[in-house]
Amino acid sequence: MKKVIWLIVIGTFVFNYLLAQGEVEMADEMRSNGKIYVVVAVACIVFAVITAYIISVDRKISKLEKSLKKP
Amino acid sequence: MNKKILANWWKALAVILVFYTLIMGFLGPVPTLAILHETIRNLFFHVTMWFGLMIMMIVNLVYSLRFLSKGKLKDDIYAEESATTGMYFGVAGLITGMIWANYTWGAPWVNDPQLNGAAATMLAYSAYFILRNAIEDEQKRAKLAAVYSIFAFVMMIVFIQVLPKLTDTLHPGRGGNPGFNTYDMDSDLRMVFYPAIIGWTLLGTWIMSLRIRLKIIEHQQHIN
Numbered sequence: 001m002k003k004v005i006w007l008i009v010i011g012t013f014v015f016n017y018l019l020a021q022g023e024v025e026m027a028d029e030m031r032s033n034g035k036i037y038v039v040v041a042v043a044c045i046v047f048a049v050i051t052a053y054i055i056s057v058d059r060k061i062s063k064l065e066k067s068l069k070k071p
Numbered sequence: 072m073n074k075k076i077l078a079n080w081w082k083a084l085a086v087i088l089v090f091y092t093l094i095m096g097f098l099g100p101v102p103t104l105a106i107l108h109e110t111i112r113n114l115f116f117h118v119t120m121w122f123g124l125m126i127m128m129i130v131n132l133v134y135s136l137r138f139l140s141k142g143k144l145k146d147d148i149y150a151e152e153s154a155t156t157g158m159y160f161g162v163a164g165l166i167t168g169m170i171w172a173n174y175t176w177g178a179p180w181v182n183d184p185q186l187n188g189a190a191a192t193m194l195a196y197s198a199y200f201i202l203r204n205a206i207e208d209e210q211k212r213a214k215l216a217a218v219y220s221i222f223a224f225v226m227m228i229v230f231i232q233v234l235p236k237l238t239d240t241l242h243p244g245r246g247g248n249p250g251f252n253t254y255d256m257d258s259d260l261r262m263v264f265y266p267a268i269i270g271w272t273l274l275g276t277w278i279m280s281l282r283i284r285l286k287i288i289e290h291q292q293h294i295n
Contacts, residue, residue, distance in 0.1 A: 024103040031098075040097045047093060051086050054277065058082075061284050068288060 082277050088270025092116075095263045102257055106175055113171050114260060115267040120164035121189075121231075122268045123275050127157030128196070130279075132224045135217035147213035148286045150220060154199055156279040160271075161193050176241055185242040188230035195223045195230075 030036045096115040104111055134150035137143075168186070169179040180186060202219055206212035235242060256264075 024105050025108060026103055027109045036097060040094055043093045043097070044090060047089060054281070057281055058277075061281055061288070064288055065284065068291060 081273055085270055085273030085277055088266050089274055092119075092263060092267040092270050096267065099263055100259045102259065110171060110175060111260070113167065115263050117164060117167040117171055118264070119267045119271045120160050120167060123160035123272045124157045124164060125227075126272050127153050127160060127275060127279070128224055128227055131157060131220055135220040138213055138217045142210075144209065144213060144290070145287070147217065148283055148290065150217060151203065152279050152282040152286060154196060154220065155282065156275050158193070158196055158200075160275060161189070161196070165189060165193065172241075181241060183235075183241050184238050185231065185235040185240040188234055191230045192227045195226045199223050 027036075092115050096112055101109070101111050130153040131150050134146045134153065138146035138150060168189070172181060172186075173179045199216060199220055203212055203216050206215060
């Protein structure tokens with residue numbers, strides 16, 4: 001009998017814990033209606049432009065290095 | 072052309088990994104945690120900045136030691152620019168950390184050993200640049216800066232790795248923090264977190280290499 005009571009007590013705690021986990025609010029709505037892709041697309045484009053900029057600077061420096069080596 | 076691609080593969084890897092971080096960082100599954108909610112995704116953006124700083128400062132230390140043993144000014148340029156890049160990571164880390172803290176801990180700056188340690192680290196490295204600017208003579212400047220940077224590196228390890236672990240801090244994995252601890256670092260997070268560290272650090276390395284190359288050109292111009 002004692003074991004059963006313990007089982008119920010522990011079970012309640014575990015169940016409570018699981019319930020509490022489920023209650024944590026996440027931005028599921030944003031994910032379900034697909035708006036999150038807009039955010040990802042914007043972030044990716046911003047980073048793509050930054051990358052393009054870094055590449056162009058890289059090339060310019062390469063050119064400078066070449067022109068300095070020649071004479 | 073082939074040679075060019077072979078030499079620059081790591082730049083492509085940096086870009087790919089950061090894209091992966093952006094896409095998976097926003098879309099990937101994350102553990103549901105109280106207090107943090109979706110802000111756990113900042114792990115891929117804020118925490119990686121500090122890893123970037125740590126790695127850049129290790130580079131700084133290595134080149135400072137190299138300068139002290141070999142005395143080549145090129146190593147000093149490497150050391151200076153790695154520290155500069157590291158500072159950019161540090162500033163980004165501080166600002167993103169303040170934003171994150173404001174929404175999870177309730178204030179942008181809480182009196183936490185990890186935060187104060189990070190600020191002290193930034194100050195220690197600011198002094199590195201002040202020291203550099205104060206000395207005119209090139210050799211002297213390089214030597215003093217190299218010696219100081221060893222000291223600054225030790226300070227950084229003490230301030231952000233040792234002291235916060237000795238006391239309670241709100242940061243995860245140290246002391247009591249119910250919102251987030253190392254056990255919450257599940258495989259979903261690791262899948263993005265580790266590539267993110269490599270990606271951001273490689274991107275920083277790329278920018279650092281550009282700065283070094285420019286500095287070398289400047290230096291050559293100065294001699295001519």
